[in-house]
Amino acid sequence: MADAGRDLVLGLGMGVVVRRDEEEAERGRRDRDARRELEFxxxxxxxxxxxxxxxxxxxxxxxxxxxxxxxxxxxxxxxxxxxxxxxxxxxxxxxxxxxxxxxxxxxxxxxxxxxxxxxxxxxxxxxxxxxxxPTDFSSAQGQGAPGGGADRACSRASDDDDGGSARKKxxxxxxxxxxxxxxxxxxxxxxxxxxxxxxxxxxxxxxxxxxxxxxxxxxxxxxxxxxxxxxxxxCCETLTEENRRLQKELAELRALKTVHPFYMHLPATTLSMCPSCERVASNSAAPAAAPAAPASSPSPATTGIAAASAPPEQQRPSSFAALFSSPLNRPLASHAQPQPQAPTS
DNA sequence: TATCTTGAGGTTGTTACTTCA
DNA sequence: GATGAAGTAACAACCTCAAGA
Structure with a gap:
């Protein structure tokens, strides 16, 4: 479109000015392209x-x-x-x-x-x-594609009748x-x-x-x-399934909490658990176990459950499974991502 | 005949450049 | 001479149409 318009102007003989403009445009284009070349x-x-x-x-x-x-x-x-x-x-x-x-x-x-x-x-x-x-397309243009046999329309046919209103395919x-x-x-x-x-x-x-x-x-x-x-x-389906599984797991854990109320005297926020190693630690029991670690965003697998970062030997020796021997208890999902850092509870 | 592919027109937004006050 | 606004050109992206396979 723009090319055609420019060419038309050129054809009308406004040569000097237009050509100067074109030169400038071309120069600008070169500069721009050169900049792009430098940038990228x-x-x-x-x-x-x-x-x-x-x-x-x-x-x-x-x-x-x-x-x-x-x-x-x-x-x-x-x-x-x-x-x-x-x-x-x-x-x-x-x-x-x-x-x-x-x-x-x-x-x-x-x-x-x-x-x-x-x-x-x-x-x-x-x-x-x-x-x-094959690059000699000029010969094939007028006589159709040599190999294909399909005599496709010569695209040069539109060169002369651009002014036509009908859209030519x-x-x-x-x-x-x-x-x-x-x-x-x-x-x-x-x-x-x-x-x-x-x-x-x-x-x-x-x-x-x-x-x-x-x-x-x-x-x-x-x-x-x-x-x-x-x-x-x-991805969405996978995450939905994962979310469903975690919700179920959370519900089970909450049910366990109600089944074993003796554990409720501990502040909820002090109970932390590493989902991968299944160890539980409380801040009150082992304050040094959870140093002021930078607040890292918990992974989806540990959201809502604080994970312990201290070495296992400094934590409570008992695992989560050992604390709750309820039949409901089952190992956490094996694919839970290990959380090396404990979010601040 | 319906569907898909694809060449092409039109519009809009962006960028870079030039001109001018 | 420096600066900002206005005008212009080129182009990409997008939407759309329509011819042809």
Whole structure:
């Protein structure tokens, strides 16, 4: 849209001012990109090389993962790779994927260039270095995809009739899509030069490349969101079950309290228990056993029950099970997390 | 024919830059 | 010359539509 408008202005011959503006804009863009490169590029984030670790994707949750024992879904999946790339900015603006910068700069008049010129440019690219990937899309454009046999509509057909009000659906060829996919794996966002280079290489308009990347990012993110949602659902179910179990356990402990009222003379707050080692200590009995430890947030497994931090030999020798030999008594859940620090009671 | 995929248009918010008082 | 407001451009994100498989 913006490109088309700019090109239109250029085409109307307001050359001097517009070109100066464009130069300034380009300069500003370069500066901005250079800044981004400085900000993010120290680790080569999002550059043309391999992407860095994910920058987003619900970073609060992975910390929960080890506790829940649920693996985060497919961290190295393609969608994640894409998301990683999409969330890290700062490309090397001086590097084009496989076209020379000069070639990319020459493509600045991209929209005015006809199909023939684009084809010539594409074929004359000094380094169509997409490996074994077919890059001569200009030939396939007019005659349909060579291998697929599916004579998809030539996307260049829309170059001349952009003014038309009807929205035209143009399918990219398999080769074009595959090449865009490869580029997206490298970097999920494009700077103008990369966009131009890619457009030129694929014999597409830069706007088409831009739109393709926008849609790709959006749909990748959507897919990742669905995966994350599924995972969070599982986490929620696990936590709900855990909560239910703990509530039941708490109810049992309260029932034990009423069954053995002799123990009630102790202040409730002085009774502390380590859920993992099943030892009970009271502050009044062993004040040194619970030093003024920093108030650490109790884990879900010990919420409401103070845990003792002193060494077992300094605690009451009797275990919780020994104190209450009621049939109701049973060992605490074996998966209760050991609490090395006792919260201040 | 229904459904899904995907190219594309439009809107909004953000960021960076330039111009001007 | 420094500074802040206003204007502008580019872009990402999002929503939506619609063509085509």
């Amino acid at each position: 590029g120290t680790g080569r984030c999002g550059g043309w090389s391999s992407p860095e670790p994910p920058a987003v994707r619900l970073t609060l949750l992975p910390g929960l993962v080890p506790h829940l024992g649920l693996p985060w879904p497919s961290p190295s999946s393609e969608t994640n790779r894409h998301l990683e790339a999409s969330t890290t900015r700062g490309f090397d603006v001086n590097r084009a994927p496989s076209l020379s910068v000069a070639g990319a700069a020459a493509a600045a008049e991209e929209d005015e260039a006809g199909a023939a010129a684009a084809a010539a440019a594409a074929s004359s690219s000094p380094n169509n270095s997409a490996g074994s990937f 143009l399918r990219l060829s398999k080769e074009q899509s595959a090449f865009l996919e490869e580029s997206f794996k490298e970097h999920a966002t494009l700077n103008p030069k990369q966009k131009l280079a890619l457009a030129k290489q694929l014999n597409l308009r830069p706007r088409q490349v831009e739109v393709w990347f926008q849609n790709r990012r959006a749909r990748t993110k959507l897919k990742q969101t669905e995966v994350d949602c599924e995972y969070l659902k599982r």
